[in-house]
Amino acid sequence: MxxxxxxxxxxxxxxxxxxxxxxxxxxxxxxxxxxxxxxxxxxxxxxxxxxxxxxxxxxxxxxxxxxxxxxLRAVNTTDVVLAVDVTGSMAVEDAGYESAGGISRIDAAKQAVDGIAAAYPNSSFAALRFGVSGTLDVPLTPDTLAIRSWADTLSVEPTSLSTGSRLDAPIDQLLLTAKSIRAEHPQDAIVLYLITDGEQTSTKARRTYSSLRQYFDDAFTVGVGSTQGGKIPQTGTTPGASHEQSQWVMDPSTGQPGISAMNEKNLKDIADELSGRSVILSQGQSVASHVSDKVSRRWRVSDDAxxxxxxxxxxxxxxxxxxxxxxxxxxxxxxxxxxxx
Incomplete structure (x- = not known):
């Protein structure tokens, strides 16, 4: 009434x-x-x-x-796709974001997701995580609260499930998601944020991201962690379980705790394949200044539950x-x- x-x-x-x-x-x-x-x-x-x-x-x-x-609500015709790395190395506490330092890479990724959501007001978002494989957790939605809630639930995959970091793990799911968005909203501007430490430990050669270029108008690879790296804590047998800081993932070749470091070269290479840009996060920095210049100026009216x-x-x-x-x-x-x- x-x-x-x-x-x-x-x-x-x-x-x-x-x-x-x-x-x-x-x-x-x-x-x-x-x-x-x-x-x-x-x-x-x-x-x-x-x-x-x-x-x-x-x-x-x-x-x-x-x-x-x-x-009904007016929605900007910019669609932001978020892909977050949840491999075991994302638990290393060598990352920084804004005023925080010495935090885990996954925590820096969570804050980055929150910052991206704030940087694209009234836009739509889709979110997926990737570890052993890529999984679409949140289909395209204008509900930024859903994206922030999803980010809060992010945790690294259990050590027992890890098969090594594969940077190409999200490609197939990203292709399906981007193709679906493009088919449903052909005039939208679609932006990708790939948040990862850039580490590739799998012995298999990495597939190129260039197949995604036809669907995304702009792309960013967002690096979390440090090039000095840190020891990788073991995680529980179920996703989200706590880990003991005194237990580390061991390097079988040395018998010592393995060291994981952010790989800036991989991040830049993937950004080049996507015709995008590479952003390296550290203490005192955020994603707020890395908003796409291809943001749509158009709006559409959509139904909302x-x-x-x-x-x-x-x-x-x-x-x-x-x-x-x-x-x-x-x-x-x-x-x-x-x-x-």
């Missing part, structure tokens, strides 16, 4: 201040007329006109609006009345000026 509400276009602090000031001015106008009516040439009509004009401005400052429930309230301002009747009173005031001033000559 529709309802009348107040929704100041200038915000409540400024809108309320203007409304109060104009209301006080209206009262003063009436009081001064009554107090000085015998010594002033102001007519009663002029007093009423000026008082009403002040009150109209006060009402417009508070912006009367009609609130109505709706399931989440019902929301649409607020429609109805200021125009008050504006017409105020304009009429101002015209009247101007005419009265011109007549009065000519009489004074």
């Amino acid at each position: 529709n309802g009348l509400t107040l929704s100041p276009a200038l915000g409540w602090p400024l809108g309320a201040a203007i409304a109060v000031a104009m209301a006080v001015l209206a009262v003063l106008t009436a009081v001064m007329h009554v107090k000085h009516r015998l010594r002033s040439d102001e007519t009663l009509a002029a007093c009423i006109r000026r008082t009403v004009l002040c009150l109209l401005v006060a009402v417009m400052a508070l912006t009367p609006s009609i609130a109505a429930p709706t399931a 989440k019902r929301r309230e649409r607020v429609t301002p109805i200021v125009w009747p008050f504006a017409i009345a105020a304009a009429a009173l101002l015209t009247w005031e101007l005419g009265a001033w011109i007549v009065m000026s000519r009489r004074s000559l």
Whole structure:
């Protein structure tokens, strides 16, 4: 059911201040007329006109609006696909993001996802994780809360399931996802963010990402971790299980804890294959400054399962009345000026 509400276009602090000031001015106008009516040439009509004009401005400052429930929302035609590495090396605590340092790579990836979601307001997102294989967790949705919630649940895959880091693991799922988005929204701008440490430990040669180039308008490889690297903690037998920091993944060739380091070359090579850019995250840096310049300027209206309230301002009747009173005031001033000559 529709309802009348107040929704100041200038915000409540400024809108309320203007409304109060104009209301006080209206009262003063009436009081001064009554107090000085015998010594002033102001007519009663002029007093009423000026008082009403002040009150109209006060009402417009508070912006009367009609609130109505709706399931429709305007969505920017930019689609952002997020692919996050969840291999065991992402548990290494040598990453940084903004003010945080010495955090795990997966935690830096989570913060990067949150930053990307904030950098593309009103856009749509799809999210997948990759380790042993690529898995689409969140199909394309304009719900940024769903993407942030997904990022919060990200954890590295168990050590027992690991078969070595394969940077080409998400290619097949990315192809399916991007092809589906392009078929459904052929005019959209599709941007890819591949968040990984760039490490490739599999003995198999990595497949090229160039097959994705036909579907993505822009792409970023986002590197987390450090080139110095760190020891890889063992993770539990189930995804998301905690790990003991005293237990490390051992290097069978040396019998010592294995060292995982971010590989900047792999990140740059993949970015080149995608005709995109490589971004290396560290303490003091974020993804906020790495927003695609191919963001769409177009919008579409889509249905949303989440019902929301649409607020429609109805200021125009008050504006017409105020304009009429101002015209009247101007005419009265011109007549009065000519009489004074």
